[in-house]
Amino acid sequence: MPSSSADPELLPLSWLAQYGYCPRRCALLALERVWSENEFTAAGRAQHQKVHTARVERRGENISLFELPVFSRALGVSGLCDCVEAAQSPDGIHLPYGDGRYRLYPVEYKHGIVRDEAEYHIQLCAQAICLEEQFGGAISAGAIFFIDAHRRDEVPLTPELRKATTDTAKAVALLVARQLLPQAKYSAKCRKCSMQDECAPKLRHSSAAYCQTIWNTVLEEDLL
Ligand code: SF4
Numbered sequence: 001m002p003s004s005s006a007d008p009e010l011l012p013l014s015w016l017a018q019y020g021y022c023p024r025r026c027a028l029l030a031l032e033r034v035w036s037e038n039e040f041t042a043a044g045r046a047q048h049q050k051v052h053t054a055r056v057e058r059r060g061e062n063i064s065l066f067e068l069p070v071f072s073r074a075l076g077v078s079g080l081c082d083c084v085e086a087a088q089s090p091d092g093i094h095l096p097y098g099d100g101r102y103r104l105y106p107v108e109y110k111h112g113i114v115r116d117e118a119e120y121h122i123q124l125c126a127q128a129i130c131l132e133e134q135f136g137g138a139i140s141a142g143a144i145f146f147i148d149a150h151r152r153d154e155v156p157l158t159p160e161l162r163k164a165t166t167d168t169a170k171a172v173a174l175l176v177a178r179q180l181l182p183q184a185k186y187s188a189k190c191r192k193c194s195m196q197d198e199c200a201p202k203l204r205h206s207s208a209a210y211c212q213t214i215w216n217t218v219l220e221e222d223l224l
Contacts, residue, residue: 010071011176013079016126016168020119021189023175023182023215028195030176038194044111052082052109056097061088063098070130075169081127083107083145093137104131106142107152114146114153118164121155125165128157174222180215 011030019026028034054067063086071078085105086092092101106127108120121144128139145152155161175182184190184201193199 007071007078009076010078011076011172013070013075013077013123013126013130015172016075016077016165017119017123019168019172019175020122021117022185022193023171024184024199024201025193025195026172027175027181028198030172031179031181032198034195034198036194036198038192040112040192041194058098061100062086063095063102065097070127070134072126072130072133074133075126075129075166076173077126077130077169079127079130081106081131082109084127084131093135095135104128104135104137104139106131106139107145108142109145109147111147114149114151116153120144121161122165122168124155125157125161126169129162129165170222171219174218175215178215178218180218182215 015026015030018029052067057064057066065084065086066082068081068084069078070081083106085107086095086097086102087105088100089103090101092103094100095102106124108124108127110120124142124144128142132139139157141154141156143152143154174180184199184203186201190196190199190201193201
């Protein structure tokens with residue numbers, strides 16, 4: 001059974017966000033090991049590198065943990081939290097980073113324009129589930145911080161979001177286990193996708209619909 005964030009059995013937590021953006025993009029990354037950068041991904045990576053180094057910051061009684069490694073056996077994923085804010089609270093949990101009890105609040109950093117994307121919420125929720133599994137306690141909300149706009153949007157971790165996150169983790173695990181590449185569906189997202197050349201979303205292959213049918217059947221059977 002996986003016991004740390006470095007366990008090779010665990011899949012990258014970031015793949016949940018990739019799957020939420022587009023299952024085929026996640027499959028290209030996970031199965032074909034394809035990764036291409038465009039202006040959007042390059043800007044995001046550069047901004048993350050500039051902002052983030054692993055560190056612990058203390059302000060008064062509260063702590064901010066940057067680039068915190070996390071994992072969840074329940075979700076089968078591991079990754080890094082951009083920032084976890086730990087505020088002193090009598091009904092909080094103990095942490096190895098300070099005395100007292102703390103309430104945890106994950107914050108995911110994003111570059112570019114402010115937007116409300118379901119995959120961001122799933123990524124944040126997965127981080128919260130990891131933190132709950134590692135440290136105990138219940139996390140009721142987190143936030144997406146848009147670096148350029150200096151805006152922070154709170155995301156309630158509702159039962160619906162938790163279910164969507166669990167379903168996405170199962171779907172990613174299935175995709176990897178069955179080695180199935182979902183068919184491309186051209187949409188507005190393709191215009192910003194860095195994998196356009198590898199994906200060729202406007203090409204129609206006779207085998208594509210067949211592959212999609214298999215993938216849909218597998219998902220229906222395993223998520224029920
Ligand atoms: S180009 Fe479109 S269909 Fe292809 S991986 Fe990107 S978002 Fe998905």
